Amino acid sequence: MEEKNLTLVITIISCLATIAAAIIYYYTLREIKKQRQSSYRPELFIETTSFFIKVKKVNNKIQDLIWSNLEQKEDSISNDTFNLQCHNLGLGAAKNIKIKF
Secondary structure, eight states: OHHHHHHHHHHHHHHHHHHHHHHHHHHHHHHHHHHHHHHTSOOEEEOOOOOEEEEEEETTEEEEEEEESSOOOTTOOOOOOOOOOEEEOSSSOOOSOOOOO
């Protein structure tokens, strides 16, 4: 009688361990699926950049905005361009990017 009880206990423990392993496996597969789907989304990274804006006024109205990555003196005019470094870290293509300041 003791052998049957011991065999039954071992069988029940084995069944419970199998069910627990199946549940853990299911949640692991779900997380892998989420991670795979999120890796195909675009993820934009914009580098930290300092920039300066100089306003040119005529008759108290704004005529020009001068963007520069260098600080300008009061009377100097710069023809420098302003570059914003943007990198896509994700595997998906980034489309229709809009930048607002």
